[in-house]
Amino acid sequence: MSSLAQKKGVGAVIWDYMTTVDHKKIAILYLISGGFFFLIGGVEALLIRIQLMKAGNDFLSAGLYNEIITMHGTTMIFLASMPILLGFMNAIMPLQIGARDVAFPFLNSLGFWLFFFGGIFLNLSWFMGGAPDAGWTNYASLALASEGHGIDFYALGLTISGFGTLIGGINFLVTIINMRAPGMTYMRMPLFTWTTFVASALILLAFPPLTVGLFFMVFDRMFGANFFVVEMGGNTIIWEHLFWIFGHPEVYILILPAFGIFSEIFAIFSRKRLFGYTALVFATILIGFYGFMVWAHHMFTVGLGPTANAIFALATMIIAVPTGIKIFNWLLTIWGGSIKFSVPMVYAVAFIPSFVAGGVTGVMQAIAPLDYQLHDSYFIVAHFHYVIVGGVVLAILAGTHLYWPKMFGTMLSEKLGHITFWTFFIGFHMTFFIQHFLGLLGMPRRVYTFGADQGWDLFNAISSAGAAFMAIGVIVMLINIVITTVKNVRVGNDPWEDGRTLEWAIPSPPPFYNFAQTPLVRGLDTYWIEKMEGNKKGMVYAEPVGDIHMPNGSILPLIMSFGMFVASFGALYFQDDSKPWTLAVLIIGLAILFGAMLARSLKDDLGFYIKKEDLIEDAKRGGNTDGSK
Amino acid sequence: MDLNKRYTAQSWPDHPETATLEGKNKFVGFWLLLAAETITFASLFATYLALRDRGPSGMEFSSSGLFELPLVFAMTMILLTSSLTSVYAIHHMKNHNFKAMQAWLGITVLLGLTFLGLEIYEFNHYVHLGFGYTNSAFSAAFYTLVGTHGAHVLFGLCWFIALMVRNSKRGLNMYNAPKFYLAALYWHFIDVVWVFIFTVVYLMGAIS
Numbered sequence: 001m002s003s004l005a006q007k008k009g010v011g012a013v014i015w016d017y018m019t020t021v022d023h024k025k026i027a028i029l030y031l032i033s034g035g036f037f038f039l040i041g042g043v044e045a046l047l048i049r050i051q052l053m054k055a056g057n058d059f060l061s062a063g064l065y066n067e068i069i070t071m072h073g074t075t076m077i078f079l080a081s082m083p084i085l086l087g088f089m090n091a092i093m094p095l096q097i098g099a100r101d102v103a104f105p106f107l108n109s110l111g112f113w114l115f116f117f118g119g120i121f122l123n124l125s126w127f128m129g130g131a132p133d134a135g136w137t138n139y140a141s142l143a144l145a146s147e148g149h150g151i152d153f154y155a156l157g158l159t160i161s162g163f164g165t166l167i168g169g170i171n172f173l174v175t176i177i178n179m180r181a182p183g184m185t186y187m188r189m190p191l192f193t194w195t196t197f198v199a200s201a202l203i204l205l206a207f208p209p210l211t212v213g214l215f216f217m218v219f220d221r222m223f224g225a226n227f228f229v230v231e232m233g234g235n236t237i238i239w240e241h242l243f244w245i246f247g248h249p250e251v252y253i254l255i256l257p258a259f260g261i262f263s264e265i266f267a268i269f270s271r272k273r274l275f276g277y278t279a280l281v282f283a284t285i286l287i288g289f290y291g292f293m294v295w296a297h298h299m300f301t302v303g304l305g306p307t308a309n310a311i312f313a314l315a316t317m318i319i320a321v322p323t324g325i326k327i328f329n330w331l332l333t334i335w336g337g338s339i340k341f342s343v344p345m346v347y348a349v350a351f352i353p354s355f356v357a358g359g360v361t362g363v364m365q366a367i368a369p370l371d372y373q374l375h376d377s378y379f380i381v382a383h384f385h386y387v388i389v390g391g392v393v394l395a396i397l398a399g400t401h402l403y404w405p406k407m408f409g410t411m412l413s414e415k416l417g418h419i420t421f422w423t424f425f426i427g428f429h430m431t432f433f434i435q436h437f438l439g440l441l442g443m444p445r446r447v448y449t450f451g452a453d454q455g456w457d458l459f460n461a462i463s464s465a466g467a468a469f470m471a472i473g474v475i476v477m478l479i480n481i482v483i484t485t486v487k488n489v490r491v492g493n494d495p496w497e498d499g500r501t502l503e504w505a506i507p508s509p510p511p512f513y514n515f516a517q518t519p520l521v522r523g524l525d526t527y528w529i530e531k532m533e534g535n536k537k538g539m540v541y542a543e544p545v546g547d548i549h550m551p552n553g554s555i556l557p558l559i560m561s562f563g564m565f566v567a568s569f570g571a572l573y574f575q576d577d578s579k580p581w582t583l584a585v586l587i588i589g590l591a592i593l594f595g596a597m598l599a600r601s602l603k604d605d606l607g608f609y610i611k612k613e614d615l616i617e618d619a620k621r622g623g624n625t626d627g628s629k
Numbered sequence: 630m631d632l633n634k635r636y637t638a639q640s641w642p643d644h645p646e647t648a649t650l651e652g653k654n655k656f657v658g659f660w661l662l663l664a665a666e667t668i669t670f671a672s673l674f675a676t677y678l679a680l681r682d683r684g685p686s687g688m689e690f691s692s693s694g695l696f697e698l699p700l701v702f703a704m705t706m707i708l709l710t711s712s713l714t715s716v717y718a719i720h721h722m723k724n725h726n727f728k729a730m731q732a733w734l735g736i737t738v739l740l741g742l743t744f745l746g747l748e749i750y751e752f753n754h755y756v757h758l759g760f761g762y763t764n765s766a767f768s769a770a771f772y773t774l775v776g777t778h779g780a781h782v783l784f785g786l787c788w789f790i791a792l793m794v795r796n797s798k799r800g801l802n803m804y805n806a807p808k809f810y811l812a813a814l815y816w817h818f819i820d821v822v823w824v825f826i827f828t829v830v831y832l833m834g835a836i837s
Contacts, residue, residue, distance in 0.1 A: 234766040242676075
C-alpha cells in the first residue's frame with residue numbers, strides 16, 4: 001500500500017480539515033459553512049414572511065423584526081452567497097486551468113477561517129444582547145443611534161470576514177495570472193475561470209472602501225471618534241458613499257460567478273461550444289468596469305443634485321448593454337444545440353427569464369425621477385430578490401448539482417433535483433413577483449406590519465405562501481444530499497458525459513495533487529477537443545510523470561483568525577465602564593494574531609514532495625486517494 | 630527548494646525575487662495587495678478632505694494654523710532618504726552581497742524609527758494643544774489617515790527587523806530573497822503614501 005492512502009479516524013479527519021491547505025477541502029469547508037449560514041438566513045426570511053402574512057400581525061415585535069431583516073440581508077450576502085460561490089471557485093477554478101493548487105494555499109486557508117470566525121462573531125450577537133438592527137446597509141445616522149452592541153457585532157464581524165474575502169480575491173487573481181497550464185492562454189480559459197478572475201478583481205478593489213467605512217463605524221461607536229456625528233462636524237453621507245462604492249461592485253461579485261456557472265452549463269448541456277465566447281469575456285470585463293461607476297444610483301434621493309444623478313443614471317443604464325450581450329449569447333448557445341434537460345440545465349433555462357425580469361426593473365430604477373417614486377418601497381425588494389435569487393441563488397443550486405459529482409464523487413438524484421427546482425422556482429416567483437405591485441401600491445420596505453385598511457393583505461399572504469414553497473424546495477434538496485451520501489454510488493471522471501473543460505478529465509473527486517501530469521491545453525474546451533479526436537489517454541500531457549511539490553498543512557490560519565475573533569470582543573465592549581478587562585482582551589487577541597504571523601514568517605515552510613513511484617501506484621488504483629501526505 | 634544550495638555572485642540570478650514560482654506568485658500577489666492598499670488610503674484621503682476643518686461650532690483648530698511644517702518637512706526628508714537606502718539594500722541583494730544588504734537595511738530601519746519617533750512627538754504635541762482624537766470630525770479624520778500610515782511604518786519596521794534577525798546567520802537564498810524584495814517594495818509604498826500626506830494634509834492645509 002502506498003503512503004498516499006491511509007484510513008483515518010474522526011478526530012484525524014477533523015484535524016485534517018482544520019489544518020488543510022488543499023483548495024478542494026477548503027471548498028468543502030466553504031460549502032458547508034456557507035450552506036449553514038444559508039439555512040440560518042432562510043429561517044430569518046421565513047420569520048419575516050410569517051410576520052407579514054396578515055395585517056396587524058404580532059408574531060414578531062418591531063425591534064426583533066428590525067434585527068431579523070438586518071441579519072437576513074447581511075447573512076445572505078456576506079455569509080451565504082459569497083462563501084458558497086468562493087467554494088465553487090476554490091473547487092473548480094484551479095482544475096479548470098490545470099493547476100495543482102492555488103498560488104497561496106496558506107492564505108487560502110486563512111481566508112476561509114477569517115470568514116468563518118467573522119460569521120460566527122456576527123451571529124453570536126443573537127445570544128449576547130441583540131443583533132444589529134439598522135438594515136444590512138447600516139446607514140450611519142440610524143446605526144449610531146442604535147442601542148446595545150448589535151451594530152458593533154456587525155461592524156467587527158464584517159471587518160473580519162471582509163479581510164478573508166480580500167485575501168481570497170488576491171489568491172485567485174495570482175493563481176489565474178501565474179499558474180495556468182501550458183497552452184492555457186487567457187482566451188482559452190473557461191468562462192467560469194474568467195468570471196472568477198473579474199469577480200476577484202472586483203473584490204480586490206471594492207472591499208477596501210467597505211473596510212474603511214466599517215473602521216470609521218467601529219471608531220465612532222467604540223472609541224469616541226466623530227466621522228458620522230453631525231454636531232461634531234461629521235458627515236453621515238460618507239458612510240453611504242463608502243458603503244455603496246463597495247456595495248454595487250459587490251452585486252457583480254455575486255452575479256459574475258453565477259454567470260460563469262450558467263455559461264458552463266449552457267455549453268455542456270447544449271453540447272455546443274459557447275456562442276460568442278469572446279463577446280462573453282469582454283462583456284464580463286465591461287460589467288466589472290462599469291460596476292464601479294454606478295454606486296450613487298443607490299443614493300438618488302440623498303440630494304446629490306441633478307447633474308450627479310443624471311451621470312449615474314446613464315452609467316447604470318449602460319450596464320444593461322453587456323448584460324444583454326450575455327443573455328443573447330446564452331440563447332444562441334442553446335439554439336440548435338443537442339439539449340439535455342438535466343437538473344443544472346433546467347435551472348439555467350429558468351434563470352434567463354427570471355434574471356431578465358430583475359434586469360428590466362433595474363433599468364427602471366436607473367431612471368432617477370422614477371426612482372424617487374420607487375425608493376424604499378417593496379418594488380426595490382422585488383427587484384433585488386429577482387436578481388439575487390433569480391440569478392445568484394439559482395446558480396448556486398445549479399452549481400451544486402453540476403459540481404457535486406466532481407467535489408464528492410457521487411451524483412445527486414435527478415428526480416429529487418427536479419422536485420426541488422419546481423417547488424423553489426414556483427415559490428420564488430410567487431413570493432417576489434407580487435411584491436412589485438405591493439411596492440407600486442405604496443408599501444414601504446422595512447416596516448414590521450401594516451394596517452388592514454391599506455389593501456395589502458392578499459398580496460402579502462400570497463407572497464408568504466410562496467416562501468413556504470421555497471423552503472420545501474430547500475428541504476427536498478437537503479434530503480437529496482443525505483440520500484446521495486448514504487447510497488454512495490461512485491461516479492467516473494465525466495459523469496455528465498459531455499464535460500468540455502479540464503476538471504472533467506480527472507477523477508471525481510480529484511486526487512489531492514489534481515493532475516499527476518500537467519496537461520497540455522490545445523484550445524478552448526480542451527477536454528472536448530481530446531474526446532472528439534478519440535484520445536484514449538484522456539489528455540495530452542505537457543510533462544512526464546515526476547515528483548510533485550505540495551504545500552504543508554498548517555494550523556496557523558485558524559489561530560490567526562481566532563486572534564482577531566478574540567480582539568474583536570475587546571473592542572466591542574471597550575466603551576462599557578462595567579468591563580475593565582476589555583483592553584487586556586484586545587491586546588491578547590492582537591498578540592495571538594501577530595504572534596502567529598511572526599511564527600509564519602520565521603519558520604521555513606518548504607512543502608514536501610510526492611514521489612514518482614507513489615504517483616504511479618496511485619494511478620493504478622484509479623487515483624482516488626484523499627490522503628494528505 | 631533546497632535551502633542548502635550555495636550561490637555566488639555569479640550563479641545568483643538577475644532577478645532572484647521572481648526566479649521561482651513561489652517568488653513570482655508573491656511578486657504579483659504583493660502588487661495586487663498594494664492596489665487594495667491604494668484604495669484604502671484613497672478612501673481615507675477622501676474622508677479627510679471632506680471632514681477637514683469640520684468640528685463642533687467654535688472649534689479653534691484649523692489645518693492652516695495647527696501643523697508644525699518644519700518638523701513635518703524633516704520627517705519627509707528622513708522617510709524619503711530611508712526609501713533611498715532600501716533601494717541600496719535591494720541593489721546589494723541582487724548582487725548577492727548579504728552583508729552590504731543588511732547594513733543598508735539597518736540604516737533604513739534607523740531612519741524609519743526616527744520618523745516614527747518624530748510622528749509620535751508630533752501627535753503628542755497636538756494632543757497637548759487640545760487637539761484630541763475625540764474632539765472633532767477633523768481630528769478623527771486627521772489622526773486616522775496619518776495614524777494608519779504610521780501603523781504601516783511600524784509594521785514595515787517590524788517586518789525588516791524580523792527578516793534581518795531570522796536570516797542573519799544563513800545569508801541569502803531563493804527562499805528569502807523574495808521576502809526582502811517585498812519588504813522593500815512595501816517600504817516604497819509607505820513612502821509614496823507619505824508624499825501624498827505631506828502634500829494633501831500639510832501643504833494644502835497650510836495654504837487653505
